[in-house]
Amino acid sequence: MIPRSADYEVKLTPDHESLRHTVRDFAEKEIRPVAFDIDRNNKIPRDLLHRIAGVGLTAINYKEEYGGLGGDLLSMVIALEEVARVSAACSTVFVASHLVSEPLNEWASEEQKKRFLVPMVSGEKFGAHAMTEPGAGSDVAGIKSTAKLHGTHWEINGRKTFITNGEIADLYLVFARTSPPPSSRERHKGLSAFIVERGTEGFQVGNHIETTGLRGSQPSELILDHVKVPQDNLIGKEGDGFYIGVKTYDRGRVDVSAQGVGIAQAAYEAAISYAQTRISFDKPLIDFQQVQYKLAEMAMGLHTARLLTYWAASLKDQGKEFVKAASIAKVTATETAEKLSLLAMMIHGGYGVATEYPVERYLRDSQIIKTYEGTNDIQRLTIAKQLIKELKD
Ligand SMILES: Cc1cc2nc3c(=O)[nH]c(=O)nc-3n(C[C@H](O)[C@H](O)[C@H](O)COP(=O)(O)OP(=O)(O)OC[C@H]3O[C@@H](n4cnc5c(N)ncnc54)[C@H](O)[C@@H]3O)c2cc1C
Structure with missing residues (x-):
């Protein structure tokens, strides 16, 4: 019950930062130009998915013997966050595919891993x-x-x-x-x-x-x-199916939290940029205190969501109990994505609801991440169950 300082350790290294730059550059160059069409046409080009896999989205967490990069969950979180910042839909394909590659990695036999996991890690096959x-x-x-x-x-x-x-x-x-x-x-x-x-x-x-x-x-x-x-x-x-499903979702929720952070980051950047350039009453919006207040709220939410998500990933990476942290991160990050999308829409005034601007998409995307891999109601139940278990231990 009494928190230990070591349980809050998040170790970010220069390798994590370099991965972030690689995925961000890729997402800006390769995904940004088609993100609007993906949403409008409800279709992601298959070759784009293979190219996203090429920057590590299918390989980071797997051992080299299966073609993976041997990286930690924190690295995957950063990569997913950067893809979701530009297109949450693209990140979803990988989050869903991990719900197959992760249980294969944990529970499949060596022969099954060769047949099924290896082509998933290489990005040839999706799950x-x-x-x-x-x-x-x-x-x-x-x-x-x-x-x-x-x-x-x-x-x-x-x-x-x-x-x-x-x-x-x-x-x-x-x-x-x-x-x-x-x-x-x-x-x-x-x-x-x-x-x-x-x-x-x-x-x-x-x-x-x-x-x-x-x-x-x-x-x-x-x-x-x-x-x-x-x-x-x-x-x-x-x-063992129920156990495999539930254990898979425990880890998967950290992926979904990363999607929430990515959407929240996108909403925050859109709001800051619009507030600096939109002139109203002869001043940029950012000069008005009510707008500043909204931006401060957004910064608070964004940093909280990111820190909780990195915390949950780090606990898992250190082999510590992470289930409660994953649920806390999932609820916080997905609800922050929703809140920041709404605030960004408000700052955009009428343009906030115009479909030619991306901010209304962030709100639509945030509704689904609150629902899948266990609704946020179910996450609250999970958190409460863990609290009660801790009281008994
Ligand atoms: C876009 C999208 C993609 C999805 N992708 C996948 C996928 O790839 N694979 C897959 O298997 N599933 C997938 N799902 C399904 C998703 O996991 C379920 O929608 C989710 O678990 C909720 O189930 P349900 O829709 O049947 O709602 P229900 O379980 O019927 O819940 C309805 C409402 O009641 C609440 N509720 C239910 N039980 C309780 C309770 N005990 N206590 C408190 N509140 C409760 C819920 O929080 C919710 O608000 C996806 C869903 C969506 C929307």
Whole structure:
């Protein structure tokens, strides 16, 4: 309960700063010119995704033996923040793909890693994490998809929805029930995770879901109709699916926090720049105290969100307990992204709601990061659960 100073250590090195410059330069040159069209057309060019992978977005956290760069989570956070600052939609493709590469890294066998993880780390293949169903979102244990073992194959049946990268992925991590829950209090038991490759018979990408924000990252429905996958496509042990999902989201929330910081940074920069150049009553907006007050609020939120996000990543990098920190960072960073987008819109006056300016996009994007990988309501529950656990320990 009493905080230890060491638990607040965030070690940023010159390598982190150099990575930030590399990704920022890349994002300015390669993503900025198409960010508006990505949102308007709701499509990210595939070759751009491969080029983003080329600056390390698929490789940073993985060992060199799998083609990775052997970097820490803090590095990934900085890279995602810089991509999200220019296009949160582009960063989402990688955040969602990590929800496949991370569990492969943690729970797949060496043979599975060679087949599935290596092409993901190189950026050749993208992943989609298929947990949510029409009847089960926050309540992961309520999923109804099933998988049954028939000789050497699993047969999977079910329907998934809101699956980011559904349309573009090559590898799908599909969660399904392999045995009934032993009791009503143990609904989380009996779920398992499988890799389904694009093109497998009976597997179909269903409707594309139009969303207000993160346009381009394309959530879709998935239909699994008697899909047969080899026995060896089971990831981890049979029955470990809930644990694999939940542990994956613990880490994934740090990625989402980084997206929040990136959006908040973009809103802050837009507001500062507009306040300096827009003349009203013969003065730039920044000369008015009410505008200064809003900018101060924005700076406070931005630095808080960034520090909490780096803190959560650093705890994970040091092998310390980071689940509560990840939830605190996720809520703070995503709600800061929303708040700063609204303040930036206010500072832009009428232009704040004009779609030719990017600030209204930041607000739309912020709504989704508050929702996925566990809504912020669920994060508050997680924080409270951890607090109560700490009281008992
Ligand atoms: C754009 C987008 C992309 C997504 N990408 C993916 C993906 O790639 N893979 C995937 O599997 N899923 C994905 N999702 C699904 C996402 O994780 C779920 O939408 C989210 O978990 C919430 O589930 P739900 O929509 O069913 O809402 P519900 O669970 O029905 O919740 C509805 C409301 O009730 C609240 N609520 C629910 N239960 C509780 C509770 N116990 N206590 C307090 N409040 C509660 C929630 O906070 C929310 O406000 C995506 C969603 C979106 C919008």
